[in-house]
Amino acid sequence: MKKHFGFYALLWAILLALFCLAVFLVRSVIPGYEIRYDAWFWIAFAFILAAFIGNLVCAYFAFKAKNLKKMFLNLPLITVSRAALIAMLIVGSGLMLIPNCPAWIAAIVCILLFAFNAVAVIKAVWAADTVNNVDEKIKANTSFIKRVTVDAECLISRARSDETRAACKAVYEAARYSDPTSDDALSLTEAKITVKMDELAEAVASDNAEAAGAAAQELKTLFDERAARCKSLK
Numbered sequence: 526m527k528k529h530f531g532f533y534a535l536l537w538a539i540l541l542a543l544f545c546l547a548v549f550l551v552r553s554v555i556p557g558y559e560i561r562y563d564a565w566f567w568i569a570f571a572f573i574l575a576a577f578i579g580n581l582v583c584a585y586f587a588f589k590a591k592n593l594k595k596m597f598l599n600l601p602l603i604t605v606s607r608a609a610l611i612a613m614l615i616v617g618s619g620l621m622l623i624p625n626c627p628a629w630i631a632a633i634v635c636i637l638l639f640a641f642n643a644v645a646v647i648k649a650v651w652a653a654d655t656v657n658n659v660d661e662k663i664k665a666n667t668s669f670i671k672r673v674t675v676d677a678e679c680l681i682s683r684a685r686s687d688e689t690r691a692a693c694k695a696v697y698e699a700a701r702y703s704d705p706t707s708d709d710a711l712s713l714t715e716a717k718i719t720v721k722m723d724e725l726a727e728a729v730a731s732d733n734a735e736a737a738g739a740a741a742q743e744l745k746t747l748f749d750e751r752a753a754r755c756k757s758l759k
Contacts, residue, residue, distance in 0.1 A: 529588050530584060530585060530588035530589070533584050533588065533603075534581065534584070537577070537580065537581050537584070540577075541577050544573070544577075544614070548570065548621070561624070563628075564628035564631075565620055565621070565623070565626040565627065565628045565630070565631035566620075566621050568620075568628060568631045568632050568635060569616075569617035569618070569620040569621050569631055569635060570617065570621070572613055572617055572635035572636075572638075572639055573613050573614055573617040573618075575613075575639065576609055576610045576613035576614070576617075576639070576642070577610060579606055579609065579610070579642075579643075579646070580603075580606040580607060580609070580610045583602045583603055583605075583606035583646060584603050584606070586599065586602065586650075587599035587600060587602045587603050601649045601652065602646065602649045602650060604649075605642075605645045605646050605648075605649045606642075606646055606649075608642075608645075609642030609645060609646065612638060612642065613635075613638060613639070613642065616634060616635070616638055617635065620634060620635070669715055670700060670703050670704070670705045671705070673700045673718060673719075673722060674697065674700040674701050676722055676726075677693055677696045677697035677700050677701075677722070677725075678697050680693040680696070680697075680725060680726060680729050681693040681694055681697060683729050683730070684729050684732075684737075685729075685732045686732055686734055688734035688737065688738065689728065689729050689732060689733070689734050689737040692725070692728075692734070692737040692738050692740070692741035693725065693729065693737070693741070695741050695745060696722075696725060696740075696741050696744045696745070699744065699745050699748040700748065703748055703751065703752060704751075704752060704755040704756075706755065710754060711751055711754055711755065714747060714750055714751045714754060715751065717747050718744060718747045718748070718751070721740050721743050721744045721747060722744065724736070724740045725737060725740040725741060725744065728740055
């Protein structure tokens with residue numbers, strides 16, 4: 526991700542340099558008209574520079590994501606900040622070229638535009654955080670069943686007899702087709718399932734077919750109980 530930000534920062538620096546060259550080295554941008562470096566000019570220039578910096582900061586936070594999914598969620602942050610920069614460039618450049626523009630008018634226009642852009646960026650950040658938090662919550666709420674399913678599948682491969690293997694397969698199928706979403710109201714039932722999974726693991730390790738069958742039967746009953754509770758919560 527840092528490599529992507531490096532390329533973006535290089536492009537950003539080139540664009541900023543080109544803008545500064547156009548403003549300070551090209552004295553006449555319109556035939557017969559010369560830029561006057563008065564108060565309104567410096568107000569507009571300061572806000573344009575702030576928009577440039579804001580765009581780079583947004584890009585940094587977007588590209589610092591640790592995985593592609595989070596970076597994808599942060600892409601609107603770059604898009605919004607880039608649109609804000611373009612808008613500020615257009616408005617600010619226009620204010621620079623207006624002869625004898627009152628400084629207070631330039632300040633009000635730039636402040637209003639900057640505030641509007643800031644709100645848009647904040648909304649983009651909020652939207653990305655909201656989606657990411659929902660994804661994290663879903664992962665947390667489905668982790669129990671995923672873990673139990675994987676544990677049951679591992680026990681199948683460890684079973685040494687057909688009886689214990691059949692018991693583990695029954696538990697695996699029950700876990701596999703269970704409702705993946707968890708809830709605080711299911712904590713007691715899920716705790717019992719965890720205990721019985723430990724008992725099943727011990728039975729498999731000792732190749733105790735009777736104990737494995739008993740644990741598997743109790744686990745199927747607990748999964749049915751969990752399914753009924755899940756249904757009542759919806």
